[in-house]
Every structure is written in structure tokens, then in C-alpha cells.
Amino acid sequence: MRYTASHWGAYQFDGDGLAPIADDPSPARIGRGWLSAARDRNSRILTPAIRDGWLAGDGGAGRGRDGFVAVSWDRAAALAAQELARVRETHGNGAIFAGSYGWASAGRFHHAQSQLRRFLNLCGGFVSARDTYSHAAAEVLFPHVLGLSNRAVQDGQTSWPLVAEHCSLLVAFGGISPRTAQINSSGTAGHEVAHWLGQMRARVVNVSPQESDYPGADWWAIRPGTDTALILALAHTLWAEGLQDDAFLTRCTSGWPEFRDYLCGAADGVAKTADWAAPICDLPAARIRALARDMAAHRTMIALNWGMQRADHGEQPLWAGLALAAMLGRIGQPGTGFAFGYGSTTAVGRPAKLYDWPSLPQGRNPVADFIPVARIADMLEQPGAPYRYNLTDRTYPDIRLVWWAGGNPFHHHQDLFRLERAWRRPETVIVQDHSWTATARRADIVLPATTPLERDDLMLSRRDPSLIYMSQRMDRVGMALDDHEILRRIGAELGVAEAFTEGRTAEGWLRWLWDGAIAQAAQHGVTLPGFDHFRQMGRFDMPDAAEARVFLRDFAADPDLHPLPSESGKITLFNRAIARANLPDCPGHPAWMPPFESLLTAPEGMLHLISGQPDTRLHSQNDRGCESQSDKIAGREACYLHPDTARAAGLAEGAVVKLWNARGACLAGLRLTSGIRPDCVALPTGAWFDPDKTGPDETGLERAGNPNALTRDVGCSSLSQGNSAHTTLVRVSAWDGALPPLSIDQPPPIRGA
Numbered sequence: 100m101r102y103t104a105s106h107w108g109a110y111q112f113d114g115d116g117l118a119p120i121a122d123d124p125s126p127a128r129i130g131r132g133w134l135s136a137a138r139d140r141n142s143r144i145l146t147p148a149i150r151d152g153w154l155a156g157d158g159g160a161g162r163g164r165d166g167f168v169a170v171s172w173d174r175a176a177a178l179a180a181q182e183l184a185r186v187r188e189t190h191g192n193g194a195i196f197a198g199s200y201g202w203a204s205a206g207r208f209h210h211a212q213s214q215l216r217r218f219l220n221l222c223g224g225f226v227s228a229r230d231t232y233s234h235a236a237a238e239v240l241f242p243h244v245l246g247l248s249n250r251a252v253q254d255g256q257t258s259w260p261l262v263a264e265h266c267s268l269l270v271a272f273g274g275i276s277p278r279t280a281q282i283n284s285s286g287t288a289g290h291e292v293a294h295w296l297g298q299m300r301a302r303v304v305n306v307s308p309q310e311s312d313y314p315g316a317d318w319w320a321i322r323p324g325t326d327t328a329l330i331l332a333l334a335h336t337l338w339a340e341g342l343q344d345d346a347f348l349t350r351c352t353s354g355w356p357e358f359r360d361y362l363c364g365a366a367d368g369v370a371k372t373a374d375w376a377a378p379i380c381d382l383p384a385a386r387i388r389a390l391a392r393d394m395a396a397h398r399t400m401i402a403l404n405w406g407m408q409r410a411d412h413g414e415q416p417l418w419a420g421l422a423l424a425a426m427l428g429r430i431g432q433p434g435t436g437f438a439f440g441y442g443s444t445t446a447v448g449r450p451a452k453l454y455d456w457p458s459l460p461q462g463r464n465p466v467a468d469f470i471p472v473a474r475i476a477d478m479l480e481q482p483g484a485p486y487r488y489n490l491t492d493r494t495y496p497d498i499r500l501v502w503w504a505g506g507n508p509f510h511h512h513q514d515l516f517r518l519e520r521a522w523r524r525p526e527t528v529i530v531q532d533h534s535w536t537a538t539a540r541r542a543d544i545v546l547p548a549t550t551p552l553e554r555d556d557l558m559l560s561r562r563d564p565s566l567i568y569m570s571q572r573m574d575r576v577g578m579a580l581d582d583h584e585i586l587r588r589i590g591a592e593l594g595v596a597e598a599f600t601e602g603r604t605a606e607g608w609l610r611w612l613w614d615g616a617i618a619q620a621a622q623h624g625v626t627l628p629g630f631d632h633f634r635q636m637g638r639f640d641m642p643d644a645a646e647a648r649v650f651l652r653d654f655a656a657d658p659d660l661h662p663l664p665s666e667s668g669k670i671t672l673f674n675r676a677i678a679r680a681n682l683p684d685c686p687g688h689p690a691w692m693p694p695f696e697s698l699l700t701a702p703e704g705m706l707h708l709i710s711g712q713p714d715t716r717l718h719s720q721n722d723r724g725c726e727s728q729s730d731k732i733a734g735r736e737a738c739y740l741h742p743d744t745a746r747a748a749g750l751a752e753g754a755v756v757k758l759w760n761a762r763g764a765c766l767a768g769l770r771l772t773s774g775i776r777p778d779c780v781a782l783p784t785g786a787w788f789d790p791d792k793t794g795p796d797e798t799g800l801e802r803a804g805n806p807n808a809l810t811r812d813v814g815c816s817s818l819s820q821g822n823s824a825h826t827t828l829v830r831v832s833a834w835d836g837a838l839p840p841l842s843i844d845q846p847p848p849i850r851g852a
């Protein structure tokens with residue numbers, strides 16, 4: 100049997116197509132659009148290409164407007180090498196930004212970022228990016244308050260079967276959704292979250308502006324951005340009624356007195372009561388009090404999704420949720436306590452062992468400088484400007500060359516019209532991608548990569564017990580090359596090809612990785628087949644892979660014997676290091692701070708924009724494929740609005756509407772659902788950014804329905820500097836004009852192709 104794999108699942112070859120592997124209990128919808136996207140010659144990059152204006156020395160001014168000239172691989176590799184050498188000699192490696200954030204594709208060897216980092220490390224290094232768009236607030240906060248990395252927190256999440264068996268009240272902030280559980284970074288052979296949700300015996304409360312975030316649960320339609328206030332009110336109610344677990348607080352936490360003082364309003368005069376929170380959260384005070392009592396009376400799990408912290412003050416709901424769970428005293432017990440990320444990907448809470456498979460060695464980056472990942476536009480706009488991050492003072496580097504492989508900033512970043520302006524500042528932009536994404540269209544040197552369907556690779560995912568040999572499914576499209584081969588050719592111009600490849604072919608690397616996997620498996624007492632045998636089998640399932648975990652079990656059982664590596668050895672409800680920093684936007688304990696913009700202070704007629712992950716795609720990947728396209732309305736991404744809101748604004752289902760605010764505007768198709776708050780509109784991320792260049796205001800209107808035309812590009816606080824995409828207000832109105840045609844559905848103008 101032959102197989103391939105992706106972040107959305109594992110597939111077996113099936114005639115002319117692909118079929119999800121037979122034992123996947125709920126294969127991802129996303130996979131249905133994969134082959135058609137990979138085969139779409141309108142969106143695939145067929146040849147290396149150079150932007151016209153760059154060749155004419157325009158300094159970047161024409162990025163996003165220009166056409167391209169097709170060139171040979173020899174010429175493209177020579178130009179990329181010359182640019183790298185020039186910038187390095189003139190400005191140093193600290194002028195090269197290759198944070199290159201993005202999901203690229205599954206597969207252990209042909210992972211675009213790993214390849215690029217290995218290559219650039221051999222060339223003197225580059226400015227990198229720290230943390231992720233997914234959960235930067237958690238990545239910075241958890242090491243302070245728990246002494247644990249977010250990765251350790253994710254790895255340690257209490258396993259689903261224990262929640263199903265032992266939990267009697269599951270309060271899911273932002274829900275738990277099979278939509279997002281379609282995905283596991285590096286690949287997955289199964290999708291089990293829907294199964295586990297079906298096993299749940301607990302009463303479930305879905306605290307979310309959208310009912311679909313946990314279908315069938317008791318829906319608490321909270322005003323978005325106000326979860327911290329609700330959590331504080333639940334905590335206050337517990338305290339006011341003497342329901343907190345004092346023994347747990349003493350044994351396992353530090354800073355409870357400071358947090359309690361804050362709850363009571365000792366310093367600010369505001370007690371964080373249910374009556375205080377009710378008008379903020381738009382939930383009845385009596386229900387908040389009743390839920391607090393139910394929490395104390397039942398085996399409760401406080402679960403938060405990742406999206407919650409992609410917001411202004413995104414650290415706060417996380418920290419407050421942890422504090423609430425600590426007051427309930429059930430942390431460390433099976434199926435209860437605190438969880439972060441159930442459903443946000445399929446592997447969080449999976450009852451399976453973790454395996455540390457080998458990966459491509461990246462070497463060492465001689466450049467220490469980095470930026471918090473979502474601060475890219477700040478960096479490009481303000482070289483030398485100061486900023487704070489994770490309790491340190493830093494300055495932005497002066498970037499002349501940007502190099503991206505396997506990511507799409509013109510999908511993932513916020514306020515894309517701002518990024519469009521900032522992106523014109525560097526001298527040169529190099530992009531490796533297989534498709535003409537909005538980012539590739541804004542590059543000077545465009546290098547066409549293969550998709551995983553066009554190469555052999557290995558799916559070795561630390562959170563999945565199946566190992567898959569990924570066989571090449573289709574011929575290379577156009578002149579596409581594997582990222583490894585692209586960089587080898589550029590490396591040949593710079594004299595680093597030998598160091599880059601270590602004399603191995605791609606297959607040689609797969610064999611090398613598999614040898615490492617054999618050694619790893621042996622440590623678990625498992626004998627893997629030899630490489631050739633594995634290639635033939637296509638799939639190997641680790642035996643005895645089941646393992647159930649309880650988050651913080653050892654610590655909670657005996658905090659003296661198993662202290663946390665935090666400043667107090669315990670869960671810090673008040674953190675001295677954070678408090679000492681005196682940050683205006685992140686005090687030393689969980690706190691309510693009104694968001695930068697929100698429905699609480701919104702001008703009449705503004706709606707809160709929810710821009711979560713799309714059901715039909717992984718971010719912007721496969722947007723040109725059939726599954727994504729068939730979900731569109733007149734070629735535009737669909738947004739979701741409450742029927743009452745639509746009626747009041749005179750908008751009909753199926754129409755194209757305009758979403759707009761001071762930052763920008765985009766078009767979207769309209770679908771109606773009563774499962775959303777009437778003051779919200781949901782527009783999933785990932786439609787390929789397609790601003791109208793023909794109108795009088797060149798950057799005014801995005802045509803395909805990309806919510807990042809509207810979102811706000813400010814860090815969630817000076818602690819984490821994570822993105823705050825969910826803190827966005829918009830207006831929605833009818834689109835009365837003629838529908839402007841898309842341009843993103845065609846390749847950009849390319850001479851000589």
C-alpha cells in the first residue's frame with residue numbers, strides 16, 4: 100500500500116485520487132480539496148520568476164502591483180545567492196529576516212522552514228522569530244506562572260478518556276470543536292475528538308459567541324473579549340461563599356492573598372462580583388453565581404481554547420482560568436482541573452505516548468537577534484525603535500532582506516493593508532512556495548517549490564503513534580523543485596552546498612532520519628522495520644502506544660517532592676517577576692482590563708469580528724482547491740451573521756456584503772445562523788488576500804474575504820506581544836456596486852513563461 104500525509108490527515112493512494120486511511124474515524128473535510136489545489140495550474144507557480152520593478156531597481160515600491168519575468172533555475176539561484184551575499188557584506192547577517200513563520204507541510208525532511216534555517220545558518224545566520232501566531236501569550240506566560248513551557252503544558256494535558264469518565268462539569272471557554280481538531284502539526288493518522296465528545300458524560304457549558312464551537316452544549320453566548328471578567332466573577336463568588344479549596348491554595352499556589360485582594364477590590368475599590376461582571380459579559384448575574392456553585396459541587400474541568408488568547412490582554416483569560424481551577428482544587432486529579440487547547444488541534448489530550456523522532460539538524464544561528472513573531476510590520480516600519488517583550492527591553496533590527504519559505508504572512512498577519520506598506524521597505528524579498536499566494540505575489544525572487552504530493556517523505560509526528568512513508572503521488576508541476584534542492588542550488592553559488600547536503604541525496608536524508616527513528620523506537624522497546632521494508636509497507640503503528648496523562652498530577656500530589664520550576668515552586672497566582680516589571684498592560688496577577696476596542700464601548704452599528712480557523716482549509720492552504728471554492732459565495736469567503744442583524748440592515752442570505760472599519764474593507768458572501776450573537780460577525784481566515792488595485796484608493800478594498808484586511812496589528816500586551824486578531828470591530832453593509840472581479844484566481848502577469 101502506498102500512502103501520503105498532511106497536517107490534516109493520512110491518505111492512501113486510491114486510483115487517480117487519494118482516500119483517507121481506512122481506520123480514521125472522522126477524516127478531515129480539508130483533504131477533499133488537496134489534490135485539486137495541487138493540480139491547479141492557475142495557482143501553482145510554474146517557473147522561477149523575478150519581479151519587474153526589482154530588476155529595474157525600484158527599491159520595493161512595486162511590490163504587490165508588478166508583473167514578473169520567468170527565468171531559468173540557474174538565473175534564479177544566481178540572483179538569490181548574489182542578493183544574500185550583497186546584503187551580508189553590506190549590512191551583515193543581522194539585516195536578514197528569515198523568521199519565515201508558517202505551517203508549510205507535514206513530512207519530516209521536506210519541511211520548508213527547517214531547510215531554510217539550516218541553509219541560512221550555514222551562511223552566517225539571520226534574524227529569527229519567537230513564539231507563534233497560535234498561542235504566543237501562552238508561550239510567554241506559562242514559563243512565568245507555571246515554570247513550564249507551553250509545549251510542556253500541551254504535552255501534559257489530561258487525556259480525553261479521563262475527562263469522559265471523571266468529569267461531571269466541563270466549562271469550555273471558546274468551546275471544543277471538531278472543526279479545528281481536523282489538524283495536527285506534522286500529520287495525524289486519526290481524528291478522534293468527535294468520538295471523545297460523544298463519550299462525554301459531563302454537563303457541558305460552551306462559553307462562546309458561537310454555538311457551533313460546541314454543538315449540543317449549554318450555550319452561554321458571552322460578549323467576546325470579556326471571558327476574564329466572567330472568570331473573575333466566578334472566582335469572586337467562590338470566595339464570597341467560602342467555596343474555594345483553601346488547602347489546595349496553600350499547598351499548591353503562591354500569591355492567593357494578593358489575588359484575593361484584587362477580587363475584593365482592595366486596591367481599585369471594585370469587587371469583581373457577579374453583578375459587576377454581568378453587564379460586561381452580557382450574562383445574568385444569577386447564572387454566574389449558580390455556575391460558580393455548580394463548579395464547587397461537581398468534578399469540574401476549566402477548559403480554554405487557544406483562540407481566546409489571540410486578543411488584547413490575551414494572557415488574562417489563561418491566567419484567570421488557571422487561578423479559578425486552582426481555587427476549585429481539582430488540578431492534578433483525573434478528568435478535572437485546567438486544560439488549554441482541547442480541540443484546537445486533534446492531538447491535545449490524545450491518550451497516546453509522545454515520541455521524539457529525529458529531525459533535520461538545523462545547525463546554530465550565529466545571529467542572536469529575534470522579534471516576537473507578530474511584530475513584523477512594527478519591525479519593518481521602525482528599525483531601531485524600542486519595544487518590550489517578556490520583561491526585557493529590545494530594539495527592532497534594520498532589515499534589508501526578507502526570506503520566506505512555507506508561510507503566508509499576507510494571510511496570517513493582522514492589518515494587511517499596513518503590512519502591504521511596511522513590506523515595501525526591505526530591499527529584497529525572496530519567497531519559496533508552491534502557489535501564487537498573496538505573499539509570493541509580493542516577492543522579488545519567487546522560487547517554485549513542490550507540494551508533498553510530488554516527493555517522498557516521512558510522517559513522524561511526536562503526537563501520533565502511526566509512522567507513514569509518504570510516497571510521491573504525482574509528477575512535479577511545472578519547474579517546481581523540492582525546497583532542499585532549491586537551497587542546494589543557491590548554496591552551490593555560495594560554496595555551502597556540500598555542508599548543506601553533507602553529501603546526501605534526498606533519499607539519503609530519508610534513510611538517515613529513519614535510522615534515527617529506529618534508534619528512538621528501540622528506546623521504547625520497539626523494533627522498526629528497515630528503510631526499504633518500511634517504504635514498501637507504507638505504514639507502521641507503534642505498539643502499546645496508549646498512555647493516559649493527568650495534567651500536573653505529580654506536582655499536585657506532592658509539591659515538595661515535585662515542585663514546579665516557577666519562582667515559588669508552585670502555581671503563581673501573583674507573580675513577583677511580572678509585578679516588578681510594572682507593565683501597564685499585564686499586572687502581577689490575573690486582572691480585567693477592557694480591550695482596546697470592544698462592544699462595551701462600540702459606536703452604534705459596529706459588530707465584533709470573529710476570525711477563527713476555516714472549516715474547509717488549513718489557513719490559506721488549498722484555498723484554490725475544490726472544497727474551499729465550493730463553499731464560497733460568488734467566489735468570496737462566506738461570513739456568518741445573525742438573521743435579526745441581517746434583517747435590520749436589509750441584508751439577505753447569499754448576497755455579497757462589505758465588512759469595513761478604519762483599517763480597511765473586504766467583501767464576503769453572507770450566510771445566516773441563529774448560532775451567533777447578534778452583535779458579532781464571523782469571517783474565517785485564509786481567503787487569499789486580493790486588494791483591488793483598480794479603484795481610486797489602491798489599498799481600500801479586499802475582494803476575496805480576508806478578515807486580516809480588518810484586524811488590528813498591536814501586540815496583546817508588552818509581556819507576550821502575541822497577535823490580538825480577535826479584538827476587532829467592523830461594520831457590515833450591503834455591497835450595491837458591481838461586483839469587482841477577483842485577480843487572485845489568475846496568476847500574476849508573467850513575461851516569458
Ligand SMILES: Nc1nc2c(c(=O)[nH]1)N[C@H]1C(S)=C(S)[C@@H](COP(=O)(O)OP(=O)(O)OC[C@H]3O[C@@H](n4cnc5c(=O)[nH]c(N)nc54)[C@H](O)[C@@H]3O)O[C@H]1N2
Nearest residue numbers: 201202203204233505506507511531548710718719720824
Ligand atoms: N485574523 C486572524 N489571523 C490569524 C489567525 C486567526 O485566528 N485570526 N490565526 C493565526 C494562526 S493560529 C496561524 S498558525 C497562522 C497561519 O499562517 P500560515 O502558517 O502562514 O498559513 P498557511 O496558509 O498554512 O501557510 C503556509 C504556506 O506554506 C506553503 N507551503 C506548503 N507546503 C510547502 C512546501 O513544502 N514548501 C514551501 N516552500 N511552501 C509550502 C503554502 O502554500 C502556504 O502558502 O495564521 C494566523 N492568522
Ligand SMILES: Nc1nc2c(c(=O)[nH]1)N[C@H]1C(S)=C(S)[C@@H](COP(=O)(O)OP(=O)(O)OC[C@H]3O[C@@H](n4cnc5c(=O)[nH]c(N)nc54)[C@H](O)[C@@H]3O)O[C@H]1N2
Nearest residue numbers: 233273279282306309323324404405406443711712717718
Ligand atoms: N479546519 C482547521 N483547523 C485548524 C486550523 C485551520 O486552519 N483549519 N488551524 C490550526 C491552528 S494553526 C490553530 S492555532 C488552531 C486554533 O484553534 P482555536 O484557537 O481553538 O480556533 P479558532 O477558530 O481560532 O477559535 C475558536 C473559537 O473561539 C471563539 N472565540 C473567539 N473570540 C472569543 C472570545 O472572546 N471568547 C470566547 N469564549 N470565545 C471566543 C470563536 O467563536 C471561535 O470559533 O486551529 C488548528 N486547526
Ligand SMILES: [Mo]
Nearest residue numbers: 231232233234
Ligand atoms: Mo496556529
